[in-house]
Amino acid sequence: xxxxxxxxxxMSSATGNFFLLAxxxxxxxxxxxxxxAEKVTGITKALNIPYVFKGSYRxxxxxxxxxxxxxxxxxxxxxxxxxRDTYGVPVVTDIHDACEAEMAAEYVDVLQIPAxxxxxxxxxxxxxxxxxxxxxxxxxxxxPEAMSxxxxxxxxxxxxxxxxxxxxxxxxxxxxxxxxxxIPTMKENKCPVILDIxxxxxxxxxxxxxxxxxxxxxxxxxxxxxxxxxxxxFIETHQNPAVAKSDGANMLRLDLIEGLLTRxxxxxxxxxxxx
Numbered sequence: 001x002x003x004x005x006x007x008x009x010x011m012s013s014a015t016g017n018f019f020l021l022a023x024x025x026x027x028x029x030x031x032x033x034x035x036x037a038e039k040v041t042g043i044t045k046a047l048n049i050p051y052v053f054k055g056s057y058r059x060x061x062x063x064x065x066x067x068x069x070x071x072x073x074x075x076x077x078x079x080x081x082x083x084r085d086t087y088g089v090p091v092v093t094d095i096h097d098a099c100e101a102e103m104a105a106e107y108v109d110v111l112q113i114p115a116x117x118x119x120x121x122x123x124x125x126x127x128x129x130x131x132x133x134x135x136x137x138x139x140x141x142x143x144p145e146a147m148s149x150x151x152x153x154x155x156x157x158x159x160x161x162x163x164x165x166x167x168x169x170x171x172x173x174x175x176x177x178x179x180x181x182x183i184p185t186m187k188e189n190k191c192p193v194i195l196d197i198x199x200x201x202x203x204x205x206x207x208x209x210x211x212x213x214x215x216x217x218x219x220x221x222x223x224x225x226x227x228x229x230x231x232x233x234f235i236e237t238h239q240n241p242a243v244a245k246s247d248g249a250n251m252l253r254l255d256l257i258e259g260l261l262t263r264x265x266x267x268x269x270x271x272x273x274x275x
Contacts, residue, residue, distance in 0.1 A: 005090050005109040007133055007161040010050055011192060011231065016272050017265055019232040020044060021092055021110075021135075021194065022257070023054035025247040026068070027076040036237060036254060037083045043258045047265045052110060053083050053091045054234070059246050060096040061116060063210065068245035077107040084109070092135060098126035105130035115139045115167055115199075118150050128157035135163045137196065140170040144182030151189045163192040165234055168200035174212075176200055178221065183228045194232035195225035201250045213250025215241070219260055226267050229275065233264070 010019045022040050027033050037053050044051035057076035059069045070076055080091045090109035095101055096117065104111060111127045113120075115137040127134045136150050147164050154162040164186045168176030178200050186193045200221060203212035222233060237257050241248040252260070 004131065005133060005161075007163060007192060010052070010133075015048055017047070017049050017268055018226060018230060019050035019052070019192075020261070021052045021054045021232060021234045022237055024238050024244070025236045025251065026056045026059050026070055026245060027079050028245050029071065030079050030082070032239060033079050033083055034086070035239065037087050037089070039254060040237070040257060041087045041089055043261055047261055049261060049265065051089050053080070053087070053089050054093070054112075054236070055080055055083075055091070056094045056246075057104070058094075058096070060094075061114060062246075063205075067210075073103075077104065081107045092133075095123070095127060098122040101126035101130050105132050109133065110135050112165075113137060113150075118142065118147070121153055124150060124153040125157045128154040128159035128162075131159060131161070133161040133163065134159060135165055135194065137165045137167050137199075138182075138186070140168060140176065142169075144179070144185040147186055148189050151191060163194055163232070164189065165194040165196050166200070166230075167196035167234075168202070174203050174205050176202055176204070178224075180224060180228050183225070183230055187229075187231075192231035194234050195222070195230040196234035197222050197225065198234070198236040198247070198250045198252060202247070203249070211247060211249060213247070215250055215252060218252050219263070222260065222264055223267060226264050227271055229271070235260075 084091045092110035093108050094112045110133040112135045118139045134154050171177040201214040206212050237252045237254050238244045239254045241251040
């Protein structure tokens with residue numbers, strides 16, 4: 001059984017490298033989750049990257065009512081726990097309502113607040129009261145400065161284990177843009193700042209009701225994040241994004257993650273020398 005994880009565990013174990021939150025957008029089944037976890041765990045151990053397996057147990061924010069939302073909450077959460085127990089890595093999942101916080105906290109180490117819900121006080125407080133790390137995604141509609149209030153809600157609820165994730169700002173109707181000036185601004189909150197690379201490359205609100213994406217820009221965006229000093233990276237990955245049941249348009253193909261992380265680690269070591 002892993003001990004309860006604190007935010008310092010990610011930061012102190014990074015040994016100069018970034019930490020990584022990575023996995024599928026949503027848990028589609030046990031085999032796919034375990035395969036991704038095994039692959040990424042092996043890579044991150046070799047590169048000395050602290051790793052948190054990511055998988056949503058349910059997708060609540062979908063464009064269409066017929067979109068895939070999950071395989072069942074408990075079934076997916078049990079798969080996340082199996083990943084945790086089998087590979088000895090912490091796990092993170094999203095919650096969407098205050099009533100979900102305590103349930104999800106029984107299975108995971110990090111509770112993630114979706115970007116559209118980052119101002120929901122009851123949700124933030126409920127997550128905070130579990131004692132788990134709370135990772136708040138910055139709303140596409142918020143300035144970096146405004147995230148200080150979301151962070152403070154978690155702290156005021158008695159939990160110092162909080163992180164912020166940048167995932168792009170709305171740009172027109174069907175695009176997102178990352179303002180890298182926001183990274184140092186959000187680090188002023190004295191908590192880790194993570195760059196969600198793959199969601200920042202989404203192209204939402206497509207007329208067909210399925211979000212688009214720009215996966216060929218994953219590496220340039222990640223390089224820029226490492227260069228400006230993000231503490232962690234968030235990458236969604238899948239064996240075959242073309243058949244993924246959620247967000248396949250912007251995910252990284254699993255067989256490409258080793259090369260990407262190797263190059264990003266080399267860049268991080270270079271950045272460390274000159275900063």
